[in-house]
Amino acid sequence: xxxxxxxxxxxSTIRVPFETPRLAEIAYRVLSVDQEPRRNxxxxxxxLDGDVLVVHFQADQVKSLRTAxxxxxxxxxLCQDTIKQFGDSPEDKPIHASTEDDAGAQSGSDSA
Amino acid sequence: MVCALGIEGSANKIGIGIIRDGVxxxxxxxxxITPPGEGFLPKETAKHHREAILGLVKASLKEAQLEPKDLDxxxxxxxxxxxxxxxxxxxxxxxxxxxxxxxxxxxxxxIGHIEMGRLITGAQNPIVLYVSGGNTQVIAYSNQRYxxxxxxxxxxxxxxxxxxxxxxxxxxxxxxxYNIEQLAKLSNRYIKLPYVVKGMxxxxxxxxxxxxxxxEPGRRQNKRKKPQEEEIINYSQADLCYSLQETIFAMLVxxxxxxxxxxxxxxxxxVGGVGCNERLQEMMRxxxxxxxxxxxxxxERYCIDNGLMIAHAGAEMFRSGTRMPLEEAFVTQRFxxxxxxxxxxxx
Numbered sequence: 001x002x003x004x005x006x007x008x009x010x011x012s013t014i015r016v017p018f019e020t021p022r023l024a025e026i027a028y029r030v031l032s033v034d035q036e037p038r039r040n041x042x043x044x045x046x047x048l049d050g051d052v053l054v055v056h057f058q059a060d061q062v063k064s065l066r067t068a069x070x071x072x073x074x075x076x077x078l079c080q081d082t083i084k085q086f087g088d089s090p091e092d093k094p095i096h097a098s099t100e101d102d103a104g105a106q107s108g109s110d111s112a
Numbered sequence: 113m114v115c116a117l118g119i120e121g122s123a124n125k126i127g128i129g130i131i132r133d134g135v136x137x138x139x140x141x142x143x144x145i146t147p148p149g150e151g152f153l154p155k156e157t158a159k160h161h162r163e164a165i166l167g168l169v170k171a172s173l174k175e176a177q178l179e180p181k182d183l184d185x186x187x188x189x190x191x192x193x194x195x196x197x198x199x200x201x202x203x204x205x206x207x208x209x210x211x212x213x214x215x216x217x218x219x220x221x222x223i224g225h226i227e228m229g230r231l232i233t234g235a236q237n238p239i240v241l242y243v244s245g246g247n248t249q250v251i252a253y254s255n256q257r258y259x260x261x262x263x264x265x266x267x268x269x270x271x272x273x274x275x276x277x278x279x280x281x282x283x284x285x286x287x288x289x290y291n292i293e294q295l296a297k298l299s300n301r302y303i304k305l306p307y308v309v310k311g312m313x314x315x316x317x318x319x320x321x322x323x324x325x326x327x328e329p330g331r332r333q334n335k336r337k338k339p340q341e342e343e344i345i346n347y348s349q350a351d352l353c354y355s356l357q358e359t360i361f362a363m364l365v366x367x368x369x370x371x372x373x374x375x376x377x378x379x380x381x382x383v384g385g386v387g388c389n390e391r392l393q394e395m396m397r398x399x400x401x402x403x404x405x406x407x408x409x410x411x412e413r414y415c416i417d418n419g420l421m422i423a424h425a426g427a428e429m430f431r432s433g434t435r436m437p438l439e440e441a442f443v444t445q446r447f448x449x450x451x452x453x454x455x456x457x458x459x
Contacts, residue, residue, distance in 0.1 A: 030206040033442050034199065075203050078162055082207040085166050086180070 009043075009058040010065045016053040016076065023083055024051045030079050031055075031072070042068040114431050116185045117172065117208075118423025119165070121201035122193025122221050123245060124152040126161040128172040129420025130183075131427060134231055137176035139413060139420040140168050148281045151274065158196035165204050172419070180212040187426025190218030191447030193246065198443040206441050217426045217436050221417075222247060222449040226258060227428055228421030229383040233408035237379065237459065239371045241364060241396070242449075244384035244417075245270035248314065248364075249449060250371045256454045261374070262312030262367045269360055270386045272316035276356060279327050280349050287416075292353045293389050299350035305359045312370060314363045323356055361392045365399050378405035388415040432456040 018024035028048050036042045042065065043058040055072065059065040115132040127141035144160040146152050173180070188205035189198060202218075209216035226240050240251040240258070248264035267275075270289060277288030282295070306322055308315040324331070326347055368380055380400055382393060393409045400407045414421065432455040 026207065026210040029210060029438055030203060033202075033206065033439060035442070074158070074162070075199065078165075078200065078203050079207050081166060082204050083211065086169070086208060087211045 006060050010062050012057045012065060014055045018051050021051045024048055024053050027053050027079050031075055036068060040064050040068060044068060114184050114427040115182055116187055116423040116427035117183050118187040118419040118426055119201040119205050120189050120417050120419045120422045121161045121197045122189045123417060124157050125417040126164050127419035128168045129418055129423045130172050130176040131420055131423045136420060138172040139418055140171045141418055145285045148283050149278050151278060154194045154196040158200050161197050161200040165200060183214050185215050185217055185426055185430045187217045187219050187422045189221050189422055191444035192221060195443060195445050202443045216441050217429055218441055219422045219426045220447050220452045223452050224421035224425040225383040227425040228414050229381045229410055231424055232410045232414050233381060235379050235381045235408040238381035238408060239368060239377050241368050241382045242384045243269050243386035245274055250367050251449060252371060252375050258449050260450055261371045265313050265315050266317040269316055272320050275320060276323060279324055289386060289389060293391060295350050296353040296357045299354040301351045302358060303347060303351060303355040305355055307359060309363050309366055312367050314367060316360060323352055327352055357391055361395050365395050369399050381408040385416045388412045428456040
Protein backbone atom coordinates (compact mmCIF):
# COMPACT_ATOMS: atom_id res chain seq x y z
CA UNK A 1 0.00 0.00 0.00
CA UNK A 2 1.27 3.43 -0.94
CA UNK A 3 1.12 5.95 1.88
CA UNK A 4 -1.29 8.85 1.55
CA UNK A 5 0.56 11.99 0.48
CA UNK A 6 -0.97 15.48 0.62
CA UNK A 7 -1.77 17.52 -2.51
CA UNK A 8 1.35 19.65 -2.17
CA UNK A 9 4.02 17.22 -1.06
CA UNK A 10 7.69 17.90 -0.42
CA UNK A 11 9.58 16.29 -3.25
CA SER A 12 13.11 15.47 -4.22
CA THR A 13 14.63 13.78 -7.23
CA ILE A 14 18.14 12.38 -7.21
CA ARG A 15 19.95 11.36 -10.39
CA VAL A 16 22.93 9.04 -9.92
CA PRO A 17 25.09 8.33 -12.98
CA PHE A 18 26.90 4.99 -13.35
CA GLU A 19 29.76 3.83 -15.61
CA THR A 20 27.49 1.65 -17.71
CA PRO A 21 23.75 0.94 -18.06
CA ARG A 22 24.42 -2.55 -16.67
CA LEU A 23 25.81 -1.15 -13.43
CA ALA A 24 22.94 1.33 -13.18
CA GLU A 25 20.52 -1.56 -13.59
CA ILE A 26 22.30 -3.55 -10.87
CA ALA A 27 21.99 -0.63 -8.45
CA TYR A 28 18.36 -0.17 -9.48
CA ARG A 29 17.54 -3.82 -8.78
CA VAL A 30 19.51 -3.94 -5.52
CA LEU A 31 17.94 -0.77 -4.13
CA SER A 32 14.38 -1.45 -5.31
CA VAL A 33 13.95 -4.39 -2.93
CA ASP A 34 13.63 -2.47 0.35
CA GLN A 35 10.32 -0.81 1.14
CA GLU A 36 10.10 2.42 3.09
CA PRO A 37 8.93 1.84 6.68
CA ARG A 38 5.16 2.37 6.70
CA ARG A 39 5.09 4.94 9.48
CA ASN A 40 7.54 7.11 7.57
CA UNK A 41 4.87 8.32 5.10
CA UNK A 42 7.38 8.62 2.32
CA UNK A 43 6.84 7.48 -1.23
CA UNK A 44 10.04 6.36 -2.97
CA UNK A 45 10.09 5.59 -6.70
CA UNK A 46 13.15 4.25 -8.50
CA UNK A 47 13.58 4.26 -12.26
CA LEU A 48 16.30 3.89 -14.86
CA ASP A 49 17.34 6.43 -17.49
CA GLY A 50 20.10 4.72 -19.47
CA ASP A 51 23.15 4.74 -17.23
CA VAL A 52 21.45 7.00 -14.69
CA LEU A 53 19.55 5.78 -11.65
CA VAL A 54 16.66 8.15 -10.89
CA VAL A 55 15.11 8.21 -7.43
CA HIS A 56 12.08 10.28 -6.62
CA PHE A 57 10.89 10.96 -3.06
CA GLN A 58 7.57 12.42 -1.93
CA ALA A 59 6.65 13.14 1.67
CA ASP A 60 4.28 15.20 3.76
CA GLN A 61 7.02 16.44 6.05
CA VAL A 62 10.47 17.69 5.16
CA LYS A 63 11.76 15.81 8.18
CA SER A 64 10.64 12.43 6.90
CA LEU A 65 11.97 13.33 3.46
CA ARG A 66 15.39 13.93 4.98
CA THR A 67 15.33 10.66 6.92
CA ALA A 68 14.37 8.68 3.82
CA UNK A 69 17.07 10.30 1.70
CA UNK A 70 19.74 9.77 4.36
CA UNK A 71 19.03 6.07 4.68
CA UNK A 72 18.79 5.72 0.91
CA UNK A 73 22.26 7.24 0.54
CA UNK A 74 23.69 4.83 3.10
CA UNK A 75 22.48 1.90 1.01
CA UNK A 76 23.47 3.53 -2.28
CA UNK A 77 27.02 4.23 -1.12
CA LEU A 78 27.45 0.66 0.10
CA CYS A 79 26.17 -0.69 -3.22
CA GLN A 80 28.50 1.65 -5.16
CA ASP A 81 31.48 0.66 -3.02
CA THR A 82 30.71 -3.01 -3.61
CA ILE A 83 30.58 -2.40 -7.37
CA LYS A 84 33.84 -0.45 -7.20
CA GLN A 85 35.68 -3.20 -5.33
CA PHE A 86 34.24 -6.31 -6.98
CA GLY A 87 32.83 -5.22 -10.34
CA ASP A 88 36.05 -5.48 -12.33
CA SER A 89 34.92 -8.21 -14.73
CA PRO A 90 35.33 -7.41 -18.47
CA GLU A 91 31.59 -6.88 -18.94
CA ASP A 92 31.61 -4.01 -16.45
CA LYS A 93 33.88 -1.97 -18.70
CA PRO A 94 32.08 0.71 -20.71
CA ILE A 95 31.86 -1.51 -23.82
CA HIS A 96 28.89 -3.70 -23.08
CA ALA A 97 29.38 -7.35 -23.98
CA SER A 98 26.08 -8.55 -25.42
CA THR A 99 24.71 -11.84 -24.17
CA GLU A 100 21.86 -13.86 -25.63
CA ASP A 101 19.73 -14.06 -22.51
CA ASP A 102 20.13 -10.38 -21.70
CA ALA A 103 16.79 -9.48 -23.30
CA GLY A 104 16.25 -6.41 -21.13
CA ALA A 105 19.36 -4.67 -22.40
CA GLN A 106 18.46 -5.14 -26.09
CA SER A 107 15.32 -3.04 -25.94
CA GLY A 108 17.27 -0.11 -24.53
CA SER A 109 19.69 0.08 -27.45
CA ASP A 110 20.69 3.66 -26.65
CA SER A 111 23.23 2.41 -24.13
CA ALA A 112 26.26 3.21 -26.32
CA MET B 113 29.19 -29.87 -5.02
CA VAL B 114 27.85 -26.69 -3.53
CA CYS B 115 30.24 -23.88 -2.74
CA ALA B 116 28.59 -21.11 -0.73
CA LEU B 117 29.60 -17.72 0.61
CA GLY B 118 27.65 -16.56 3.66
CA ILE B 119 27.24 -13.07 5.10
CA GLU B 120 26.07 -12.64 8.69
CA GLY B 121 25.38 -9.27 10.27
CA SER B 122 22.24 -9.46 12.38
CA ALA B 123 23.77 -8.12 15.60
CA ASN B 124 27.15 -6.66 16.58
CA LYS B 125 29.20 -9.22 14.65
CA ILE B 126 29.87 -9.02 10.93
CA GLY B 127 31.19 -12.25 9.48
CA ILE B 128 31.85 -13.89 6.13
CA GLY B 129 32.28 -17.62 5.65
CA ILE B 130 32.90 -19.90 2.70
CA ILE B 131 32.08 -23.60 2.75
CA ARG B 132 32.23 -26.32 0.10
CA ASP B 133 30.33 -29.54 0.78
CA GLY B 134 30.74 -29.27 4.52
CA VAL B 135 34.44 -28.38 4.28
CA UNK B 136 35.28 -25.04 5.91
CA UNK B 137 37.30 -22.86 3.52
CA UNK B 138 37.11 -19.49 5.27
CA UNK B 139 35.55 -17.95 8.37
CA UNK B 140 36.34 -14.31 9.11
CA UNK B 141 34.62 -12.01 11.57
CA UNK B 142 34.77 -8.57 13.17
CA UNK B 143 32.96 -7.53 16.34
CA UNK B 144 31.66 -4.09 17.19
CA ILE B 145 32.76 -3.58 20.78
CA THR B 146 31.25 -0.72 22.79
CA PRO B 147 32.76 0.89 25.92
CA PRO B 148 31.88 -0.63 29.34
CA GLY B 149 28.38 0.32 30.42
CA GLU B 150 27.16 0.83 26.88
CA GLY B 151 25.26 -1.49 24.57
CA PHE B 152 25.38 -1.56 20.79
CA LEU B 153 22.78 0.53 18.98
CA PRO B 154 21.38 -0.24 15.51
CA LYS B 155 22.70 2.84 13.66
CA GLU B 156 26.24 2.69 15.02
CA THR B 157 26.41 -1.07 14.52
CA ALA B 158 25.35 -0.69 10.88
CA LYS B 159 28.08 1.92 10.40
CA HIS B 160 30.67 -0.48 11.84
CA HIS B 161 29.48 -3.24 9.51
CA ARG B 162 29.51 -0.97 6.44
CA GLU B 163 33.13 -0.10 7.10
CA ALA B 164 34.22 -3.71 7.63
CA ILE B 165 32.18 -5.84 5.25
CA LEU B 166 33.97 -5.36 1.90
CA GLY B 167 37.39 -5.99 3.41
CA LEU B 168 36.04 -9.17 5.00
CA VAL B 169 34.64 -10.42 1.68
CA LYS B 170 38.10 -9.93 0.16
CA ALA B 171 39.79 -11.64 3.10
CA SER B 172 37.45 -14.63 2.94
CA LEU B 173 38.06 -15.19 -0.79
CA LYS B 174 41.79 -14.93 -0.19
CA GLU B 175 41.68 -17.37 2.73
CA ALA B 176 39.62 -19.84 0.68
CA GLN B 177 41.86 -19.26 -2.36
CA LEU B 178 38.80 -18.92 -4.55
CA GLU B 179 37.62 -16.70 -7.38
CA PRO B 180 34.05 -15.41 -7.39
CA LYS B 181 33.27 -17.73 -10.31
CA ASP B 182 33.95 -20.75 -8.07
CA LEU B 183 30.91 -19.90 -5.92
CA ASP B 184 27.50 -21.50 -6.52
CA UNK B 185 25.40 -19.40 -4.17
CA UNK B 186 25.64 -16.25 -2.06
CA UNK B 187 23.79 -16.42 1.26
CA UNK B 188 22.90 -13.66 3.69
CA UNK B 189 21.00 -13.42 6.97
CA UNK B 190 17.41 -12.46 6.23
CA UNK B 191 16.43 -12.25 9.92
CA UNK B 192 15.72 -12.17 12.78
CA UNK B 193 17.86 -9.30 14.05
CA UNK B 194 18.31 -5.55 14.03
CA UNK B 195 17.18 -4.08 10.70
CA UNK B 196 20.00 -1.59 9.93
CA UNK B 197 22.87 -4.10 10.42
CA UNK B 198 20.91 -6.83 8.59
CA UNK B 199 20.44 -4.48 5.65
CA UNK B 200 24.21 -4.01 5.27
CA UNK B 201 24.67 -7.72 4.63
CA UNK B 202 21.65 -7.87 2.33
CA UNK B 203 22.74 -4.94 0.15
CA UNK B 204 26.23 -6.36 -0.37
CA UNK B 205 24.84 -9.87 -1.00
CA UNK B 206 22.39 -8.60 -3.62
CA UNK B 207 25.04 -6.49 -5.36
CA UNK B 208 27.56 -9.36 -5.47
CA UNK B 209 24.88 -11.76 -6.70
CA UNK B 210 24.08 -9.49 -9.67
CA UNK B 211 27.71 -8.50 -10.37
CA UNK B 212 28.94 -12.09 -10.40
CA UNK B 213 25.70 -13.61 -11.73
CA UNK B 214 25.41 -16.08 -8.84
CA UNK B 215 22.09 -17.08 -7.19
CA UNK B 216 21.13 -15.43 -3.90
CA UNK B 217 19.54 -17.01 -0.82
CA UNK B 218 18.24 -15.45 2.39
CA UNK B 219 18.81 -17.62 5.45
CA UNK B 220 17.09 -17.70 8.84
CA UNK B 221 19.71 -16.87 11.47
CA UNK B 222 18.50 -19.51 13.96
CA ILE B 223 18.52 -22.23 11.29
CA GLY B 224 22.11 -21.21 10.53
CA HIS B 225 23.11 -21.83 14.15
CA ILE B 226 21.36 -25.21 14.28
CA GLU B 227 22.81 -26.54 11.02
CA MET B 228 26.31 -25.31 11.84
CA GLY B 229 26.13 -27.02 15.24
CA ARG B 230 24.99 -30.29 13.65
CA LEU B 231 27.76 -30.14 11.05
CA ILE B 232 30.58 -29.43 13.50
CA THR B 233 29.52 -31.88 16.23
CA GLY B 234 27.98 -34.58 14.08
CA ALA B 235 24.87 -34.69 16.27
CA GLN B 236 22.12 -36.46 14.35
CA ASN B 237 18.78 -35.48 15.83
CA PRO B 238 19.44 -33.53 19.01
CA ILE B 239 17.28 -31.36 21.21
CA VAL B 240 18.71 -27.93 20.43
CA LEU B 241 19.20 -25.26 23.06
CA TYR B 242 19.69 -22.00 21.18
CA VAL B 243 20.93 -19.32 23.55
CA SER B 244 22.26 -15.93 22.47
CA GLY B 245 21.91 -12.20 23.01
CA GLY B 246 18.67 -12.07 21.09
CA ASN B 247 17.20 -15.56 21.33
CA THR B 248 16.48 -18.25 23.89
CA GLN B 249 14.74 -21.33 22.49
CA VAL B 250 14.53 -25.06 23.07
CA ILE B 251 14.04 -26.66 19.68
CA ALA B 252 13.28 -30.17 18.42
CA TYR B 253 13.06 -31.34 14.84
CA SER B 254 9.88 -32.98 13.64
CA ASN B 255 8.32 -33.40 10.23
CA GLN B 256 10.39 -30.88 8.18
CA ARG B 257 10.31 -28.14 10.81
CA TYR B 258 12.49 -27.08 13.71
CA UNK B 259 9.76 -26.72 16.32
CA UNK B 260 10.07 -24.41 19.30
CA UNK B 261 9.34 -26.34 22.49
CA UNK B 262 10.06 -23.58 24.92
CA UNK B 263 11.43 -20.06 24.79
CA UNK B 264 11.84 -16.86 26.76
CA UNK B 265 8.71 -14.85 27.32
CA UNK B 266 10.61 -11.57 27.64
CA UNK B 267 14.36 -10.92 27.14
CA UNK B 268 16.93 -13.41 25.88
CA UNK B 269 19.36 -15.02 28.31
CA UNK B 270 22.31 -13.29 26.62
CA UNK B 271 20.53 -9.97 26.85
CA UNK B 272 20.09 -10.53 30.59
CA UNK B 273 23.83 -11.24 30.97
CA UNK B 274 24.87 -8.34 28.73
CA UNK B 275 22.71 -5.88 30.60
CA UNK B 276 23.95 -7.08 33.97
CA UNK B 277 27.51 -6.65 32.71
CA UNK B 278 26.64 -3.06 31.78
CA UNK B 279 25.20 -2.40 35.25
CA UNK B 280 28.41 -3.47 36.95
CA UNK B 281 30.47 -1.83 34.17
CA UNK B 282 32.26 -4.94 32.95
CA UNK B 283 34.21 -4.74 29.71
CA UNK B 284 32.48 -5.75 26.47
CA UNK B 285 35.77 -7.08 25.14
CA UNK B 286 35.78 -9.84 23.93
CA UNK B 287 32.20 -10.16 25.13
CA UNK B 288 30.30 -9.26 28.30
CA UNK B 289 29.26 -12.89 28.82
CA TYR B 290 32.86 -14.08 28.76
CA ASN B 291 33.85 -11.54 31.42
CA ILE B 292 30.92 -12.55 33.64
CA GLU B 293 32.01 -16.17 33.30
CA GLN B 294 35.58 -15.36 34.37
CA LEU B 295 34.43 -13.27 37.34
CA ALA B 296 31.98 -15.99 38.43
CA LYS B 297 34.89 -18.44 38.80
CA LEU B 298 36.13 -16.37 41.75
CA SER B 299 33.08 -17.03 43.89
CA ASN B 300 31.02 -19.88 45.27
CA ARG B 301 28.74 -17.86 47.47
CA TYR B 302 25.25 -18.41 46.15
CA ILE B 303 22.70 -15.63 46.58
CA LYS B 304 19.13 -16.79 46.19
CA LEU B 305 17.59 -15.21 43.11
CA PRO B 306 14.10 -15.63 41.63
CA TYR B 307 13.85 -18.83 39.57
CA VAL B 308 11.37 -18.29 36.76
CA VAL B 309 10.32 -21.32 34.72
CA LYS B 310 6.77 -21.28 33.42
CA GLY B 311 5.96 -24.64 31.90
CA MET B 312 8.39 -24.94 29.02
CA UNK B 313 9.09 -21.21 28.94
CA UNK B 314 11.52 -19.07 30.91
CA UNK B 315 11.64 -15.42 31.93
CA UNK B 316 14.71 -13.32 32.71
CA UNK B 317 13.59 -9.72 33.05
CA UNK B 318 12.46 -10.06 36.67
CA UNK B 319 15.74 -11.73 37.64
CA UNK B 320 17.61 -8.86 36.03
CA UNK B 321 15.66 -6.23 37.99
CA UNK B 322 16.19 -8.18 41.19
CA UNK B 323 19.94 -8.54 40.76
CA UNK B 324 20.17 -4.91 39.64
CA UNK B 325 18.82 -3.91 43.06
CA UNK B 326 21.41 -6.10 44.74
CA UNK B 327 24.24 -4.70 42.66
CA GLU B 328 23.31 -1.08 43.19
CA PRO B 329 21.08 -0.79 46.27
CA GLY B 330 18.99 2.37 46.29
CA ARG B 331 19.67 3.22 42.67
CA ARG B 332 16.06 2.64 41.77
CA GLN B 333 13.41 4.01 44.09
CA ASN B 334 10.88 1.28 44.59
CA LYS B 335 7.72 2.80 46.03
CA ARG B 336 5.93 -0.45 46.58
CA LYS B 337 8.70 -1.98 48.63
CA LYS B 338 8.34 -1.46 52.35
CA PRO B 339 11.30 0.08 54.18
CA GLN B 340 13.51 -2.84 55.02
CA GLU B 341 14.48 -3.61 58.56
CA GLU B 342 17.41 -5.81 57.67
CA GLU B 343 20.58 -4.04 56.74
CA ILE B 344 21.72 -4.11 53.16
CA ILE B 345 24.41 -6.68 52.56
CA ASN B 346 27.11 -5.78 50.11
CA TYR B 347 27.73 -8.60 47.71
CA SER B 348 30.83 -8.71 45.58
CA GLN B 349 30.57 -8.57 41.81
CA ALA B 350 31.90 -12.13 41.65
CA ASP B 351 29.13 -13.36 43.98
CA LEU B 352 26.51 -11.74 41.79
CA CYS B 353 27.97 -13.11 38.55
CA TYR B 354 28.22 -16.59 40.04
CA SER B 355 24.66 -16.56 41.37
CA LEU B 356 23.20 -15.13 38.17
CA GLN B 357 24.89 -17.78 36.04
CA GLU B 358 23.91 -20.65 38.34
CA THR B 359 20.27 -19.55 38.43
CA ILE B 360 19.62 -18.86 34.78
CA PHE B 361 21.61 -21.84 33.53
CA ALA B 362 19.70 -24.14 35.90
CA MET B 363 16.47 -22.85 34.36
CA LEU B 364 17.76 -23.63 30.87
CA VAL B 365 18.90 -27.11 31.90
CA UNK B 366 15.46 -27.79 33.39
CA UNK B 367 13.48 -27.00 30.25
CA UNK B 368 16.01 -28.80 28.05
CA UNK B 369 15.70 -31.92 30.18
CA UNK B 370 11.92 -31.79 29.94
CA UNK B 371 12.14 -31.51 26.15
CA UNK B 372 14.48 -34.55 26.10
CA UNK B 373 12.04 -36.56 28.19
CA UNK B 374 9.12 -35.57 25.99
CA UNK B 375 10.85 -36.43 22.73
CA UNK B 376 12.66 -39.50 24.02
CA UNK B 377 15.91 -37.97 22.79
CA UNK B 378 19.31 -38.55 24.34
CA UNK B 379 21.27 -35.86 22.50
CA UNK B 380 21.53 -32.18 23.35
CA UNK B 381 23.16 -29.59 21.14
CA UNK B 382 23.91 -26.11 22.50
CA VAL B 383 24.25 -23.34 19.92
CA GLY B 384 24.35 -19.53 20.00
CA GLY B 385 26.73 -17.07 21.63
CA VAL B 386 25.91 -18.03 25.23
CA GLY B 387 26.56 -21.64 24.20
CA CYS B 388 30.31 -21.16 24.46
CA ASN B 389 29.94 -20.55 28.22
CA GLU B 390 31.78 -23.48 29.78
CA ARG B 391 29.75 -23.44 32.98
CA LEU B 392 26.53 -23.83 30.98
CA GLN B 393 28.13 -26.70 29.06
CA GLU B 394 29.27 -28.32 32.31
CA MET B 395 25.81 -28.11 33.92
CA MET B 396 24.18 -29.45 30.78
CA ARG B 397 26.71 -32.29 30.55
CA UNK B 398 25.96 -33.40 34.11
CA UNK B 399 22.24 -33.51 33.32
CA UNK B 400 22.85 -35.44 30.08
CA UNK B 401 25.12 -37.99 31.74
CA UNK B 402 22.59 -38.60 34.52
CA UNK B 403 20.07 -39.49 31.82
CA UNK B 404 22.52 -41.58 29.80
CA UNK B 405 22.58 -38.96 27.09
CA UNK B 406 25.25 -36.99 25.30
CA UNK B 407 26.02 -33.29 25.05
CA UNK B 408 27.25 -31.63 21.87
CA UNK B 409 28.70 -28.14 21.94
CA UNK B 410 31.06 -26.05 19.82
CA UNK B 411 33.65 -23.39 20.55
CA GLU B 412 33.46 -19.65 19.93
CA ARG B 413 34.39 -19.89 16.22
CA TYR B 414 31.10 -21.60 15.42
CA CYS B 415 28.95 -20.77 18.47
CA ILE B 416 29.14 -17.02 18.21
CA ASP B 417 27.49 -15.51 15.13
CA ASN B 418 29.54 -16.18 12.01
CA GLY B 419 29.21 -16.09 8.25
CA LEU B 420 30.04 -19.76 7.90
CA MET B 421 26.78 -20.90 9.48
CA ILE B 422 24.83 -18.80 6.98
CA ALA B 423 26.89 -20.26 4.14
CA HIS B 424 26.33 -23.81 5.37
CA ALA B 425 22.58 -23.51 5.97
CA GLY B 426 22.26 -21.71 2.62
CA ALA B 427 24.22 -24.47 0.87
CA GLU B 428 21.88 -27.09 2.35
CA MET B 429 18.85 -25.11 1.17
CA PHE B 430 20.38 -24.64 -2.27
CA ARG B 431 21.21 -28.34 -2.58
CA SER B 432 17.61 -29.26 -1.81
CA GLY B 433 16.34 -26.96 -4.56
CA THR B 434 15.40 -23.76 -2.69
CA ARG B 435 15.71 -20.63 -4.85
CA MET B 436 14.90 -17.00 -4.11
CA PRO B 437 14.12 -14.26 -6.63
CA LEU B 438 15.93 -10.98 -6.00
CA GLU B 439 12.65 -9.19 -5.25
CA GLU B 440 12.25 -11.39 -2.17
CA ALA B 441 15.76 -10.73 -0.91
CA PHE B 442 14.65 -8.29 1.79
CA VAL B 443 15.40 -8.38 5.51
CA THR B 444 12.96 -8.89 8.36
CA GLN B 445 13.41 -8.21 12.06
CA ARG B 446 11.01 -11.00 13.01
CA PHE B 447 11.54 -14.40 11.44
CA UNK B 448 10.69 -17.40 13.60
CA UNK B 449 12.65 -20.63 13.50
CA UNK B 450 9.54 -22.70 12.73
CA UNK B 451 8.60 -20.61 9.69
CA UNK B 452 11.29 -22.33 7.63
CA UNK B 453 10.43 -25.54 5.77
CA UNK B 454 13.41 -27.83 6.35
CA UNK B 455 13.61 -29.26 2.85
CA UNK B 456 17.16 -30.62 3.21
CA UNK B 457 16.56 -33.20 5.95
CA UNK B 458 15.24 -36.59 4.97
CA UNK B 459 14.28 -37.90 8.41
